[in-house]
Amino acid sequence: MPSAALDLMHKESLMQAEDLTEVIRQHPFLADLSKVHMEVLVGCASNVHFAEGSYAIREGEIANKFYLIRTGLVALESVVNARRRIRIQTVGPGEVLGWSWLLRPYRWHFNGLAVAEVRAIALDGECLRNKCENDHDFGYEMLSRFSRVIERRLEATRMQLLDLYTTTPKVKK
Amino acid sequence: MTHDALHPAVELADPLLVHPVTIKKMTWETDDTFTLDINLGEVAQDYTFRPGQFNMLYVFGLGEAAISISSDAAEPGTIAHTIHRVGTVTTGLAQVKRGEMIGLRGPYGSSWPIDAARGKDVCIVAGGIGLAPLRPVVYALFRERKAYERIILLYGARSPMDLLFRVELEEWSKEHNVEVLVTVDRGDSSWKGHIGVVTTLFSYLKIDARATVAYVCGPETMMKYTIDELERRGLHEDQVYLSMERNMKCAVGFCGHCQYGPEFICKDGPVFKLPRIRPLLEKKEL
Amino acid sequence: MHILVSTDLHVLFEALLSRGYTLIGPTVRGEAIVYDQISSVEDLPRGYGDEQSPARYSLRRRDDDLYFGFVVGPQSWKKYFFPPRLTLFTAAKTGKGFAVSSPGAESPPRKLAFFGVRPCELAAIDVQDRVFAAGEYVDPTYRKTRESTFLVAVNCTVTGGNCFCSSMGTGPEAAAGFDLVLTEVESPGRNYFTIAAGSARGESILAVLPCSEAGPPEQKAAHEALQQAASSQVKRMARENLPQILKDNFEHPRWDDVANRCLACTNCTMVCPTCFCSTVEDATDLAGTHASRSRRWDSCFTMDFTKVAGGNIRPSTRARYRQWLTHKLSNWVDQFGTSGCVGCGRCITWCPSGIDITAEVDAIRGTGPHA
Numbered sequence: 001m002p003s004a005a006l007d008l009m010h011k012e013s014l015m016q017a018e019d020l021t022e023v024i025r026q027h028p029f030l031a032d033l034s035k036v037h038m039e040v041l042v043g044c045a046s047n048v049h050f051a052e053g054s055y056a057i058r059e060g061e062i063a064n065k066f067y068l069i070r071t072g073l074v075a076l077e078s079v080v081n082a083r084r085r086i087r088i089q090t091v092g093p094g095e096v097l098g099w100s101w102l103l104r105p106y107r108w109h110f111n112g113l114a115v116a117e118v119r120a121i122a123l124d125g126e127c128l129r130n131k132c133e134n135d136h137d138f139g140y141e142m143l144s145r146f147s148r149v150i151e152r153r154l155e156a157t158r159m160q161l162l163d164l165y166t167t168t169p170k171v172k173k
Numbered sequence: 174m175t176h177d178a179l180h181p182a183v184e185l186a187d188p189l190l191v192h193p194v195t196i197k198k199m200t201w202e203t204d205d206t207f208t209l210d211i212n213l214g215e216v217a218q219d220y221t222f223r224p225g226q227f228n229m230l231y232v233f234g235l236g237e238a239a240i241s242i243s244s245d246a247a248e249p250g251t252i253a254h255t256i257h258r259v260g261t262v263t264t265g266l267a268q269v270k271r272g273e274m275i276g277l278r279g280p281y282g283s284s285w286p287i288d289a290a291r292g293k294d295v296c297i298v299a300g301g302i303g304l305a306p307l308r309p310v311v312y313a314l315f316r317e318r319k320a321y322e323r324i325i326l327l328y329g330a331r332s333p334m335d336l337l338f339r340v341e342l343e344e345w346s347k348e349h350n351v352e353v354l355v356t357v358d359r360g361d362s363s364w365k366g367h368i369g370v371v372t373t374l375f376s377y378l379k380i381d382a383r384a385t386v387a388y389v390c391g392p393e394t395m396m397k398y399t400i401d402e403l404e405r406r407g408l409h410e411d412q413v414y415l416s417m418e419r420n421m422k423c424a425v426g427f428c429g430h431c432q433y434g435p436e437f438i439c440k441d442g443p444v445f446k447l448p449r450i451r452p453l454l455e456k457k458e459l
Numbered sequence: 460m461h462i463l464v465s466t467d468l469h470v471l472f473e474a475l476l477s478r479g480y481t482l483i484g485p486t487v488r489g490e491a492i493v494y495d496q497i498s499s500v501e502d503l504p505r506g507y508g509d510e511q512s513p514a515r516y517s518l519r520r521r522d523d524d525l526y527f528g529f530v531v532g533p534q535s536w537k538k539y540f541f542p543p544r545l546t547l548f549t550a551a552k553t554g555k556g557f558a559v560s561s562p563g564a565e566s567p568p569r570k571l572a573f574f575g576v577r578p579c580e581l582a583a584i585d586v587q588d589r590v591f592a593a594g595e596y597v598d599p600t601y602r603k604t605r606e607s608t609f610l611v612a613v614n615c616t617v618t619g620g621n622c623f624c625s626s627m628g629t630g631p632e633a634a635a636g637f638d639l640v641l642t643e644v645e646s647p648g649r650n651y652f653t654i655a656a657g658s659a660r661g662e663s664i665l666a667v668l669p670c671s672e673a674g675p676p677e678q679k680a681a682h683e684a685l686q687q688a689a690s691s692q693v694k695r696m697a698r699e700n701l702p703q704i705l706k707d708n709f710e711h712p713r714w715d716d717v718a719n720r721c722l723a724c725t726n727c728t729m730v731c732p733t734c735f736c737s738t739v740e741d742a743t744d745l746a747g748t749h750a751s752r753s754r755r756w757d758s759c760f761t762m763d764f765t766k767v768a769g770g771n772i773r774p775s776t777r778a779r780y781r782q783w784l785t786h787k788l789s790n791w792v793d794q795f796g797t798s799g800c801v802g803c804g805r806c807i808t809w810c811p812s813g814i815d816i817t818a819e820v821d822a823i824r825g826t827g828p829h830a
Contacts, residue, residue: 028376075360075368087360089369092377115365155398159370160358164392165301165331167259167768187564188596189547189754193556233550233557234743234750259768274556392769420767422739425596428757429736430764432786435793440595456709458778 020045024121027068028094029145037138040131044124050074050114056097057112063100064125069093072118077111085111089156099146101125102132188425191231191276192216196269197251203335206302207267208243208255211277217250223284224309225416225444229424230254231276232265239421239439241306242280247316255305255337281424283444285310285414290386294323298399300371300391304328304337306416306443307390311345324351325378329371329395332359352378371395372402382407390416397454400447413447434459461670462677463641465526465650469500471611471639474664475572480609483539484574485532490518492532497574504529511620511804513813525650527575527643530619531803535732536573536580537587539608540601543756547739550750557750563600572609576637578630579622581612582801583732585636589795590735609660612637616644616684618692621804623817626695629801631688639664642681653681694817696802697824704824705789709781713822718777720812725758727806727814728783733799734758759783784816 021042024030030038048067050056056067059079067074074097075087088110091097097120100108106125132139198210209230213220222228227241238260244253258267269275287310295314299307314321326345330336336355346353354374356367367374371391385408389399396415403413419431419438431438434453436445453459463471475482476498484497487504497503508521509529521528550557576584584605591601615624615631624630633640638661641652653673656662673681728734738757743750757764760779765772773779791799800816807815 073365073367087362087364087368089373090356090360090367092367095376156370156373159372159394159398162394163331163358164395165329165335165358167257187561187599190561191548191550191559193559195556231752233552234741234747236739236741236752257768272555276550276557276559418767419772420765422737426594427591427596427598427735428738428754429759430738430757432782432790435790437794452706458773458775459709459782 020047020121023070024068027070027121029068029096029149033141037141040135040138041123041128044127044131046122046124048120048122050118050120052114052117054114055111056114056118056120057108057110059108059111061108063098063106063108065122066096066098066101066125067120067122069095069097070119070121072114072116072120074112074118075115077113079111087113089153089160090115096146096149098125099150101129102142102146189278189423191229191237191278193274194277196271196273196275198271199267199269202255202337205258206255206335206337207258208253209266209269209275210244210251210253211275212251213249213277216277220252220280221249222246222252222280224287224313225284225306226280226282227306227424227443228252228254228277228279228281229421230256230262230266231278232262232269233274233276235265236262237276237422238262238266239281239424241416241443243305243308245312245316246309247312255302255308257302279424281439283440283442285388285416285444286446287313289414290314291320292322292384294325294381294385295321296325296327296380296385296387296403298327298371298387298389298391298403300329300395300399301331301335302337303390303392303395303416307388308338308341310388311341315345315348318348322350322384323381324348325380326351326353327356327371327374327378328353329356329358329374329391332357333361333364333366354378370398372398375402375406380406380408382409385412387413388416389413393417393454400454410447410451415445415447415450416443417445417450418443460673460678461654461665461668462673463652463654463668463670465643465652467669468526468652470668471664472498472500472574474667475574475609475611478664480570480572482572482574483536485529487518491516492518492529493534494532494536494538494573500526503575508617509619511622511808513621513807513815514809514811515813516808523645525617525643525645527613527615528617530615530617530622531577531580531805533730533805533809535730535803535805536576536584537732537735539571539573540584540604541587541591541598541735541737542600545600545754547752547754550752552748568603568607570607570609571604572611574611574613576610576612577615577803578612578633579624579627579801579803580732581610581633581636582624582627582629583803584610586733586791586795586797586799586801587735589797609664610637610639612640612657614640614642614681614685615688616642618688619804619808621694621807621815622692622802623694623696623804624802625689625692626698626817627798627800627802632685637661642685644677644680644684646680651677653677694804694807694815696800696817697820698798701798701820702789702792705785708823709785711823713819714777714781716822717780717814717819718775720814721760721776721780722812723760723762723776723779724811725760726809726811728758728760729756730805730809731787732803732805733787733801736764759786784819787816788820 074091076089077085195212197212200208229237231237240254243255360368421431422428424439426437426440485492486502492504505526506524508519510517548561550559591598612633637657656665736757737754741752787799
């Protein structure tokens with residue numbers, strides 16, 4: 001490849017690296033993360049994008065990543081049977097998709113369908129798992145943040161189950 | 174108190190008498206919710222209402238239902254009610270045809286204090302049929318657009334088929350400095366929007382807590398979770414207004430049915446500033 | 460203050476009757492003293508007394524011939540101002556619509572004179588005035604009947620086993636709210652009433668009665684009889700800070716206790732002179748061309764009372780009893796400026812389980828002899 005093109009690619013990847021740090025730093029999920037811990041994360045990060053209609057994650061597959069959503073919308077789908085899938089919740093900009101990388105058996109529990117084109121930062125779960133093991137402060141930081149996400153998601157799911165908008169009709173339609 | 178001390182200034186108009194009015198139009202919004210446009214006829218010249226108020230609508234021989242007014246308060250000649258068909262009277266209202274008559278009395282109740290939002294951001298949070306009593310607020314804000322800053326509308330419904338006023342939601346979202354976020358509890362394969370309860374929409378917003386007034390209407394549980402979310406975002410309870418609902422028979426504070434602690438929802442409410450009813454929200458089976 | 464000897468009581472009756480009043484007063488019907496139309500002093504329960512205790516009511520013959528030797532029975536005066544059943548309007552189909560008319564609106568009010576309104580009952584009338592005739596909306600039937608009704612109050616010189624008006628500040632002596640007020644005094648060979656007017660129309664009736672001026676001994680005798688009635692009350696309501704105490708004890712275990720005894724029978728709300736809850740009923744004729752809407756008494760103890768589209772707000776008896784008590788003794792003050800209770804004791808007498816609200820209050824306060 002001509003050196004000018006290589007240069008350009010090199011420049012672009014450099015730019016990407018800097019942009020990435022900035023983007024990661026500004027993501028709400030990582031607000032107030034220390035500089036040191038931020039560097040750990042950045043080391044395991046890459047820019048990804050999913051076309052509308054494609055699957056970011058698939059139920060049952062190994063979960064070795066999680067995603068900081070920047071733009072777009074991912075719908076969590078539960079597979080009931082070969083023909084039936086239910087969309088349960090969506091995850092959008094500023095939110096995080098996936099915590100199964102943290103907990104055994106490290107497999108996805110849902111499909112994640114990009115209902116609109118998605119731009120996200122992918123973080124290497126396996127790499128980060130090792131870092132959590134070796135640096136418990138970092139591990140604690142990750143677990144605290146994910147616990148909050150899981151709690152909020154659980155609360156929201158409970159409310160969905162209450163089916164609040166349905167009233168029992170007294171008169172048959 | 175002797176008979177001499179009974180309220181001197183009130184006329185002996187009968188507050189329980191209904192006025193016959195005519196149906197101008199009936200539109201199904203979803204498979205169980207419809208809007209009635211009503212021609213007030215003779216009553217029109219004396220009739221004005223404020224956003225958040227309700228009328229008692231009477232179906233000949235069947236009974237009455239308390240229904241919030243869902244139309245523009247600046248156009249009181251024809252008023253609209255968006256009604257969820259759920260019982261005998263609301264089913265009767267669904268069967269009344271254009272040109273036919275129903276009975277009406279009102280307006281009753283307290284209203285959304287839109288003046289409190291002048292110069293501020295307005296955050297409207299609606300769940301299900303709760304969007305109906307809030308629609309007049311949106312109209313009022315747009316009528317005097319410069320008096321208000323950012324308008325945020327968060328709306329949740331059970332499924333895409335249950336969304337109300339979809340065309341208007343689309344139009345409103347295109348206006349300057351207006352943000353409309355819609356979510357459903359259950360999506361389907363054609364739905365490309367948010368799925369989840371309405372409070373999850375707050376994740377996608379930045380709110381200026383000091384300069385925001387919130388109006389919330391929907392099922393009680395949804396309103397409680399919404400209050401939590403608003404407070405997490407820094408709003409003080411003085412900045413939050415809710416619309417409450419109870420069984421109503423008379424709408425004028427005589428029958429006792431709508432009592433919520435010491436409050437009569439029909440005349441002290443249905444719209445309340447949060448601090449007033451906060452202690453009541455926490456009580457079970459009140 | 461004047462004296463009207465008991466043998467002249469009929470003159471008061473005649474004065475009212477001749478002015479076109481329909482007299483309503485206490486009279487014996489079966490096993491109880493009720494309020495009904497009366498036409499002469501012979502209809503009054505002279506010589507009768509009543510024995511009342513939780514879940515108990517019985518009449519007895521006294522060994523004197525006092526006209527008012529009893530207290531309150533199962534009925535209250537609210538049935539006249541706030542009738543158990545009332546047609547609100549009728550509607551008739553016309554072409555594409557219907558026309559509405561209010562049958563009661565044009566008719567002149569009945570000219571009633573209540574004879575024998577006890578101080579607790581005057582207080583109850585005042586309480587209901589604040590509900591139906593003093594706010595933003597006025598009930599026209601209530602107001603019309605109320606204004607035209609003449610009230611002859613009778614202070615209580617005997618007290619009932621369940622009475623606690625003294626602790627509620629509503630009796631046994633009436634301060635105001637009457638056209639005329641009587642206190643019966645027993646005096647050997649010469650029973651009499653002290654009598655005073657409380658309004659202009661009361662004065663005009665008083666003027667035609669064969670009264671004499673009440674001297675110090677008579678005034679003293681009346682006063683002492685009232686004192687005696689007050690001090691012999693066994694029940695009392697512990698009122699201090701009660702509204703707030705009830706607000707603060709929403710989950711008190713006593714509510715479970717009373718829920719085990721309460722049958723949600725609604726007797727208390729029917730006999731209570733201040734309870735005002737109602738419901739509406741809509742009906743049509745068979746052809747469907749005429750409709751009517753009527754109001755009837757309702758009770759917060761019924762299962763239907765708090766049904767909303769999503770379910771029932773107060774499904775348990777516990778919640779409904781708590782609502783009744785808390786409304787009566789706490790929320791009422793926020794709503795209307797007074798307690799909803801006047802200490803008449805009817806709810807204690809007519810509760811089949813004998814639930815005593817003064818005892819329930821003591822238990823929640825955690826003090827008192829019934830705690």
